[in-house]
Amino acid sequence: xxxxxxxxxxxxxxxxxxxxxxxxxxxxxxxxxxxxxxxxxxxxxxxxxxxxxxxxxxxxxxxxxxxxxxxxxxxxxxxxxxxxxxxxxxxxxxxxxxxxxxxxxxxxxxxxxxxxxxxxxxxxxxxxxxxxxxxxxxxxxxxxxxxxxxxxxxxxxxxxxxxxxxxxxxxxxxxxxxxxxxxxxxxxxxxxxxxxxxxxx
Numbered sequence: 001x002x003x004x005x006x007x008x009x010x011x012x013x014x015x016x017x018x019x020x021x022x023x024x025x026x027x028x029x030x031x032x033x034x035x036x037x038x039x040x041x042x043x044x045x046x047x048x049x050x051x052x053x054x055x056x057x058x059x060x061x062x063x064x065x066x067x068x069x070x071x072x073x074x075x076x077x078x079x080x081x082x083x084x085x086x087x088x089x090x091x092x093x094x095x096x097x098x099x100x101x102x103x104x105x106x107x108x109x110x111x112x113x114x115x116x117x118x119x120x121x122x123x124x125x126x127x128x129x130x131x132x133x134x135x136x137x138x139x140x141x142x143x144x145x146x147x148x149x150x151x152x153x154x155x156x157x158x159x160x161x162x163x164x165x166x167x168x169x170x171x172x173x174x175x176x177x178x179x180x181x182x183x184x185x186x187x188x189x190x191x192x193x194x195x196x197x198x199x200x201x
Contacts, residue, residue, distance in 0.1 A: 001100060002107045002197055005124030007115035009163045011140035012130045013179030013186065018111045020190040028109040029096040031089060038088050048084045053077070086118070107197060116164060116172055126197065129173035131166060136180035 006021070006028075008014040018028050038045040041060045049067065050057035056067040071077040093110065100108040112120055121127045132140075141156040170176055177189045 001105055002125040003097070003123065004107055004109045004197075005115045005121050005127045006109050006111045006130070007113060007121075007127070007169065008130030009137070009166060009169070010160060011137040012132045014111065014113070014130045016179055017128070017130050017177055017186055017190060018109065020187050021109045024190060024194055026107050026109055026194070027096070027100055027105055028111050029093055031093070031110070031112040031114075034089050034092045035085060038085065038092070044088055045084055049081070052080050052084065107194070116169065121172060126174045126193075127172065128175045128177055128193070129169045130177050130179060131170070132178065132180035134160075 004021075004026075006014060006018060008017075018030065022028050037043060039049070039062045043062075046057055046060070046062060049062065053067060053070045056063050056070055067081075071081050097108065110120065110124065112118070115121050115124075115127070137160065138153055138156050141159065142153065175193055177186060177193075179186050
């Protein structure tokens with residue numbers, strides 16, 4: 001089974017590309033969805049989060065804003081939260097891979113925003129980076145949220161500046177899929193990649 005690592009910066013179009021892989025019949029592990037499930041009511045992460053960050057879990061529900069406030073600007077607190085989440089997400093990822101191998105899937109996709117930062121790209125046969133023009137990404141970020149929750153361009157640029165630079169992602173990628181041109185263009189790029197992988201020895 002070939003493991004395809006999928007990553008990209010904020011608002012690059014990674015979710016769109018992941019959906020295209022799913023539509024092509026390729027199973028996708030969504031790291032963000034795994035985090036949400038682990039932090040949902042009854043999720044495996046909640047008891048430890050409640051213990052480490054009092055007041056962030058009320059009536060079995062995670063207060064996301066309170067958790068953000070607890071870790072923002074506090075490197076130790078962020079490390080503690082990562083210490084809770086990363087092993088749990090790794091376990092979910094390993095379970096996904098076992099299931100794919102049991103089903104004898106030819107390919108699977110690991111959709112992980114921090115794929116390179118956590119070194120998981122080393123465990124992938126192919127690393128796919130999704131990229132989009134900076135103007136497109138800024139526009140997408142600013143359209144998120146409503147009213148006062150919407151970001152200014154300055155806030156959006158500040159967020160992007162904190163991420164791994166695009167040129168570094170490109171350098172470490174096997175394949176770059178470009179979005180922001182048209183949905184059809186991204187679909188053609190995914191189909192071409194899968195065709196190439198099927199033809200490879």
